[in-house]
Amino acid sequence: MKLAKPIFLKGLYLEKNIQAGFRKAVRLPENSDGACLLEITARTFYRLYVDGQLIGHGPARAAHGHARVDVLDITAVMTKGREHMLAVELAGYNDPNVYVTGESSFLMAELTVGDTVLAYTDHSWQGFRLYQRRQLTEAFSHARCLGETYDLDRSFIDWRTNAAEELAGRTGLEELAERPVLLPRVVPLPDLRVARNARLIAVHDTEVDPNLAVAAHPHFREEADHFHAFPPVVDRPSVACSQEIPLPFTGIQRLDQDHHFTIQPAPGRAAALAYDFGEMNSGFIGIEFTCLEAGTLDLVFTDLLEDRGTFNPRRSGSNSVIRLNSRPGRYTFVSFEPHAFRYVKLIVRGQTFTVHDLFTVLYQFQPPLQKAFLCNDGELNRIYEAAEKTLVMNALDVFMDCPGRERAGWLCDSYWSGRAARLMLGDTSVERAMLDNFLRSDQAPLAEGFFPVCYPSGFANQGCFIPNWPLFLMLELDEYVCRSGDTQMLADYRQTVENLIGQFTRYENAKGLLENLPGYVFVEWSSANLEAYKSPISVGTNALYAHVLKRAGDIYRKPEWTDKADRLQSLLPSNAFTGSWYADSLRHDPERGLTPGSLFSEAVQYYMLRFVASERDDRPEMVRRLIEAHGPAAPQLAMDGALARANVFIGYFLRFDLLADRGEHRRLLQEMRALFSHMIDNGPGTLWEHTWSSDSVCHGFASHAGVWLVRDILGLHAPDELNRTVRLAPHPCDLKWCKGALSCQGGTISVEWHRTESRFELMAHVPDRYEVLLEIPPPFAHGTRMDKSISSKGQIHFIINK
Known part of the structure; x- marks a missing residue:
């Protein structure tokens, strides 16, 4: 931007939870030539309208002190010689949490045609305080900003287009002295298509049962702590809707020829309309409606229905209700915050109400043009589709853990999502942006002198620090460089990696093992995370540490790191193995030195085999028992009950990598079917955080299911952009055929193969x-x-007969 200045409503840029509007009338000259481009960024989030039409939402999140600039081509909605109204709605949250950095609010924008600047943010813009969105509401979740409650009237929409009248909320602006470091967006602009696939599934009355207990959120330490130091919240839509019970409908309903549905509740009653969108959506909930009387409309949304087919407005640690208190009139409302949902229930109170349209404005990664996996097995195809859908919803500006409750950029999750994005979307830009944000996190509030474990965010001083996650960051960086060819990122991270390893060294004991680490040592979501399993010396954490030292030493040519790794990789197996399994912990004995603990988990066996003993197959009997008697397809009580069962994040994922590495591809497919088909059958069509569905049922890391199908069954490995190689290693198992296509830096890779009992044919273009x-x-x-053709141009076609 050349001329744009950061602006905000006068005196409010440091205040929390301000909904603001900014607008500027712009005339495109008759003789203008070239694309009409708007560069725009904001804090916290903006929404752009041109003549009332929704054009964009952003920006991509950035590190503290920085802002990423979107470049929106609005040529198609601008007419030469005509005046247009540019309107920007902005949520200035100014409140740190897991989702955003929580820094002070601003808007910067600049409109150009060719080399000519037509408009830029300064004091000449008009500003509006949008009081229709309430400043004080209940928090959406422990991880995100406040929920949305509105008092709707005509001015809520008119300010975007109506330049003739003096509208409510008009206020002065100020140009701010603080100017962030501007960065390019890096990642693609989001998919903002409108999806209209909602179908009505129920109409009923509702009645409040005040005796119905509303359980506290499992993710909130104390719910009151998350209401941002405001006075007590008097309006709790999620609690009120949780006490609603369904009753037979007693009002009046009608459907007109335009499929507009009108409902008139019986006097003194509330009524509800429930809709199913048919699949999981990630985006903004939209509704066009008319109300004849003043009243309240609650939009209750969820990704999963309860056992009785009912809505739980507080499922998975979120307060999933948007409340619209509206005057009589016709409105088009689109939620400002994105959510993840399949089902929406409209609860109507005190008004005759007509639904003209119910829709979603998608807010996710653009689906890829290529499809990386398709085979003759419908169940595997279904797993791949669920994995891709999960990834598309969680790859936006960073790799998110989930598109609903948190939308947060956690390390470790991103290790798995980065692999998936390269092999399923053909993309490394989201990973690049995420790694760049972490690299610039020196202004973030850090815990224990380490590194953020979730970023961009502003919560590091709130007691959530996981020392294992920076270790996964270093592994992800290693793989990212190979799949992207971005050696500059490796150079930029050199000092950061040295600092991190130096910080870990402070917690090494006399043997070089990590002990008494600060924060929350995380092995996986199972018994392996209990303190008794991982104290005082966590075997799983030290196995990961040894592997990281090995890889970092090789990458940065630090022999002292690789030497230390060799010592640890010898020390751990010899001290942790008890004759049956690797113990989850080690402890000091005054006479015998290091001794194994008495507790054992499935997950730690995978940590050891993946990170320490992957090339030391000197315990084949243990490995055989682990592979054959455990895993998600094993009976509920495995043959060896002393081994605590693993969970999805991340024990089973380490196991599946182990199965692929050891050539157990048939078992890999068997266990993928057992684990992921259960999720698809019992969820909204996406993949889960746990083996149970009470938490997130669309978790980004779980999209790695698609990697095993593309990489280990189709056989298409991620192209190595450093060495310019593509590995093709198919494992047909019992499949008859398989095919897939993937974009890469050189073009498109296409692979397909066919097999019978006696014949295998492969065709590929690289x-x-x-x-x-x-x-x-x-x-x-x-x-x-029988080679039919293998050319230097990458055309491969061969047949093998047994």
């Missing part, structure tokens, strides 16, 4: 900038190979 590393499926490794 751009000529890559060397192909081809591995024949094991059942056909000794067959008679």
Whole structure:
């Protein structure tokens, strides 16, 4: 931006939870030539309208002191010689949490045609305090900003377009002295298509049962702590809607020829209309409606219905209600905050109400043009579709853990999502942006002198620090450089990695093992996370640490790190193995030195085999028992009950990598079917955080299910952009055919194969900038190979007969 200045409503840029409007009338000259581009950024989030039409929502999140600039091409909605109204709605939250940094509010925008600046933010813009959105509401969740409650009237919409009248809320502006460091967006602009797939599934009355207990949120330490130091909240829509019970409908309903649905509740009653969107949506809830009397409309949304088919407005630690108190009139409302939902219930109180339209404005990654996996097995195709859908909803400006409750950029989650984005979306830009944000986090409030574990956010001093997550960051950085070719990121992170390893060194004991780490040592969501399992010396954490030292030492040519890793990788197996399993912890014995603890988990076995003993298969009997008697397809009580069962995050994911590494591809598919088909059958069509559905049922890391299908079954590995190689290593198992396509820096890779009991045929196209590393499926490794064509241009076609 050349001329734009940061602006906000006068005197309010430091106040919490301000909904503001800014507008400027712009005339496009008759002789203008070139694209009409709007550069725009804001804090916390903006929404752009041109003549009342929703055009964009952003920006991408950035590190403290920074802002990412969106470039929106609005040529199609601008007419030469005509005056247009640019309107920007802005939520200035100014409140740190897991979701945002919580810094002070501002808007910067600049409109250009060619080299000419037509408009830019300064004191000449008009400003509005949008009082229609209440400043004081209940928090949406422990991780995000306040929920949305509105008092709707015509001015809520008119300020975007009506330049003739003096509208309510008009206020002065100020140009701010603080100017953030401006950065490019990096990631693609979001998918903002409108989805109209809602279907009515129920109409009933509702009645409040004041005796119905409303359970406290499991993720809130104390709910009152999360109401941002305001006076007591008097309006709690999620609590009120949780006490609503369904009763037979007693009012009047009618459907007209335009499919507009009108409902008139019986006197003194409230009524509800429940809708199913047919699939999980990530975006903004939209509704066009008319109310004949003043009243209240609650939009209750959820990703999953309860056992009785009922709505729980407080499911998964979120207060999932948007309350609209409206005067008589016709309104088009689109929620300002994005949410994740499949079902929406409209609770109507005190008004005759007509639904003209119920829709979603999607807010997610643009779906890829290529499809990386398709085979003859419908169940595997269904798993891939669920994985891709999960990824698209959680890859936006950073890799998010979930698109609902938190929308937060957690490390470790991103380790798995980064792999998935490359192999399923053909994208490394989201990972690049996320790594860049972490790299710039020096202004963030850090815990224990380490590093943020979730970013961009502003919550590090609130007692949530996981020392394991920076270790996963270093592993992700290693893999990212290979799949992107971005060696500059590796160089930029050098000092950060050295500082992190130096910080970990402070917690090494005399043997070099990490002990008494600060914060919350996280192994996985199972018994392995209990203090008794991981204290005083966590075997799983030290296995990860040893592997990180090894990789970092190789990357940065630090022999002292690799030497230490070698010592730890020898020390851990010899001291933690008890004859049956690796113990979850080690302790000091005055006479015997290091001794194993008495508790064992499935997850720690995978940590050891994945990070320490992956090339030391000297305990084949233990590995055989682990593979055959455990995992998600094993009976509820495994053969060895002493081994605590693993969970999805991340024990089973380490297991699935182990199965692929050890050539157990048939078992891998069997266990993927057992785990992920259960999620699809019992959820909204996306993949879960746990084996149970009480928490997030659309968790970004779980999209890695698609990686095992593309990489280990189709056989298409992520292109190595450093060495310009593509590995093709198919494992057909019992499939008859499989195919997929993937975009890469050199073009498009396409792979397909067909098999019978005696014949295997593979065809592939790989751009000529890559060397192909081809591995024949094991059942056909000794067959008679008939090459039909293998050219230097990457055209591959061969047949093998047993």
